[in-house]
Amino acid sequence: MYKNIVFDFGGVMVDFDPKEYLVDRFCNADVEEQVYQLTFGSEEWKLLDAGLITRFEANQRMLARAKEQGRAFEVQGVLDDWMHILRPRRRMQELVQKLKSHGYCVYYLSNIPEDVLDLLMERDMKGLFDGGVASCEVHINKPDPRIYQALLDKYGLKAKESVFIDDRLDNIQAAFQLGFTGIQMKDSVGTLVRSLATCNVVVR
Known part of the structure; x- marks a missing residue:
């Protein structure tokens, strides 16, 4: 019997699709990929997540x-603007x-x-x-098993x-290895509700 439901934020509780955002912004596949690797896909982004x-x-x-790569203008624009893609999913809040x-x-x-955690928790x-x-807070990123264990502890x-x-x-698989039941959020809240129902989690 399940007692606890654990949610990710980006892509689950709030919209966060940086690649779609870059497509809308640049409409050029080469530029999109280059800017992604310089920002959202960079080592600095991982260090930010880890609070390091x-x-x-x-x-x-x-x-x-x-x-160095001739993309300072594009990257500066993304760094100034990207947070607006963090839109709350009201139906997910209602589900919680x-x-x-x-x-x-x-x-x-x-x-x-x-800074993003503070924004979302306040807003x-x-x-x-x-x-x-x-x-x-714990200086560990998913899918490192230690962050899941930190929550359990x-x-x-x-x-x-x-x-x-x-x-x-990959984050679901890491949780599964520790004994969690994992559900990958793919499209709609309705699909998620049906997946929860297969786990006998009452949501209605």
């Missing part, structure tokens, strides 16, 4: 590399509230920088979750009593 570098330091490093009303404990487990997620672990949870929902398959 400040936003200022990360931006300066990304811009320095972008200048329904799960709580049915007696489930709800937590978050997310790769996320400190969209205040009081929504019973707790959670962010990568920037922090709240005294059992993996076999927990369902983990994430948009990335």
